[in-house]
Structure formats: structure tokens, C-alpha cells
Amino acid sequence: MSVTETTIDTLLGTDKGVRIEPGTAVQIEIDGVATRLQSTVVGISPGRFLIVTLPNSNVSIQSKLYRGNAVVLRYLYEGSAIAFQSTLLAATSEPAKLLFLGCPKVVAERSLRAEHRIDCRLPARLSANDQERPAIVLDLSMTGVNCVLRPAGDCPSTPARDAAVMLHLQLPGYGGELPLQGTVRGSGEDRDPAGIGIEFGELSSEAAQALRQYLDAVA
DSSP states (O other), rough: OEEEEEHHHHHHHHSSSSOOTTTEEEEEEETTSSSOEEEEEEEETTTTTEEEEOOOOOSOOGGOOOOTEEEEEEEEEEEEEEEEEEEEEEEEEESOOOEEEESSSSSEEEEOOOOEEEEEEEEEEEEEEEEEEEEEEEEESSSEEEEEOOTTTOOOOOOOOTOOOEEEEEEOOOOSEEEEEEEEEEEESSSSSTTEEEEEEEHHHHHHHHHHHHHHHHO
């Protein structure tokens, strides 16, 4: 995945780079609130502020809606996941429940366009929450895997979305199990109950080299 930084002039201006516009669905993380909240952009004053709807929440967030509180806003733009840090400028209740967010200085952009994936059937072990299950990796790329968890004796639960996991992959040519840290990005709740998608964290130079050699060999 490539990561770039884009100035706020590109974000809110008319350049050919990353943009955000009214109607964009966004996720908001408010400092002190445990969950990400769903919102929508309703207005922009270029170089000054961004206006979003006040998210609905099952927990009270009113005490966190004070000027200067930190906010992270995330959204999708043309195949990339965009995120930026901002601060809360104001919260209104009339005539509409809105949040005014300050403009960030930099924006992090992560491409979601798929890294080339290789179909495979590789044995592995998945560790999460002090539990371990055997797994079969069904496809593999430099950024992650899709795998199926095999039945275990005590039938531990499938790791939840966003859970941190460790995948011990039996990679041909490596000479042992390759440890790969990752985060669950998709579970099989709506497909195969034992299926799971994992996005790798930062790869060590050894892991990156081993993966690249294998992928180049079988491509």
C-alpha cells in the first residue's frame, strides 16, 4: 500500500488531487469516544473549516463536543482511504445538529486498489486473544491474506473485525513458519463463518523479502 501526504489546498481546493465535497459519507473519531461514528459532509469553507452532521450515537458524546477537542475524519475517495486529524471548532443544535471542524495541514492517503493476489492453499496458524487455530490461506498478497480457519478442539471463536492477530504462515522456500502481524478486516459472518480477511501491519525486511520472492516465483 502506498501512503502519501497531501496539503489542505489539494484537499479542499480545485486541484487534481484528493478532494472532499458535500454529500461525502465519513467516519469520525472524537477523542474520548470509544467508537467510530457515521456522519456526512454538508459544507466546506476552503482553508477555513469543514461542516459535518452530528453523528447519532448509542452513548452520550455531548461532553466531548468542546472547542479544541481532537477529531480524526476518514472517508473513501476514488479507491483510496483518506484520513486526517482535525480539531472541533464548534457544535450546533439549531437550526441543525452540526459539527464545525478545522482544516488539517496534511492528509494521509492509503490506496485501496488491490495488490495483486495469488491464489494458493498454504497451511498456517492464527493466534489471537491467547487462542490459536489452524488455518488455510486461500490467497496472498504483499498487503494481506484471505484464509479459512479450521476446526479446533475447543472451538475458539473467530476473531472480530479490527482484532490484532498473528499469522504463522508455512511459506514454501522460507524454511519454517513466517510470522506476520495483522489486523482482521473482514470476517465470515456474512459468508463462510470460518473465513477471515487479514491486512498485514508493517512488514519486517525479512518478511517482505520472503513474501516478494514467493509471489514473484508463482506469479
